[in-house]
Amino acid sequence: MLDRWTMPLTHRPLERLAHRLTGRATPDQVTFIAFLIGISALPLLAWEYYGLALVAVVLNRLGDGLDGALARVSGRSSEAGGFLDIGLDFVFYAAVVLGFALANPAENALAAALLLFASIGTGTSFLAFAIAAKQQAIERPHFPNKAFYYLEGLTEGTETVVALMLFCLFPAHFTTLAVVFAVACLITTATRLWGGYWTLRRHKAGAQGTA
Known part of the structure; x- marks a missing residue:
């Protein structure tokens, strides 16, 4: 929900940092290093080192933005890099939740x-x-720098980062915070399934109409 506003705010500072890294690291290396830092939150949370886990979460999210900026400024954007990035993101998100369990x-x-x-x-x-959007060549006007079509929802990247940080800041309230965020995720799933289905239906109908 908030990504369309927060992402433009982070692009310029991340690109300045990316220029300093050009020639020193590849986007995929940044992605993997950020993941290793982020996954360290799992044992840290299990051992209840919540402050250190918060640092790991923040550094992981910084690296997640930096790898894309580095790919753009160095001309090394690739679908393989985008795949690695999003795949490791979801593993990291799940690891944090598992850490609290x-x-x-x-x-x-x-x-x-x-x-x-x-x-x-x-x-x-x-x-x-x-x-499906890639196969149908559906554009993504709000997120032109993404490696894939960014389907919006109530819980996007910004909301997820905020939730993870709140979990670490207020571990005694994890249960309440997790349930609230889970409900928001379920709403997101429902709206994405509905919106995605009808977007694809309309796109196909429009393509057939102009054929």
Whole structure:
């Protein structure tokens, strides 16, 4: 929901940083290093080092934006890089939720399971539409720098980052926060399935009408 406003704000500072890295690292290397930092949040959360886990989350998200900026400024954008980026993103998101379940299974496990269930819907609807949109050559006007069609929803990247940070800042309230975010994810799944289905239907009808 907020990505169309937050992404333009981060492009310029990330591109300045990317210019400094040009020739020193590849976008895929940045992606993988950011993932390794982010995945360290799993054991940190399990051991209840919430402050360090928050640092890992923030650095991972910084790297997630930096790899795309580096790809653009260095002319090394690729579908392979976009695939690696989004694939590792979803593994990282799930790892953070799992970390909270391991930290306090008695209190957190059910809420974590609900959130993982809900996030499967957001992820699959997001990626499935991206594949169909690519095949149908549907443009993505709001997110021209993305490697795939960015299907919007109530819980996008910005909301997910905020949720992960709130989990780390207020671990005692993880259950409540996770349930609230899970409900938002379920709403996102429903709207994406509905909107994606009718977008593809209208696009096909329009293409047939002009044939």
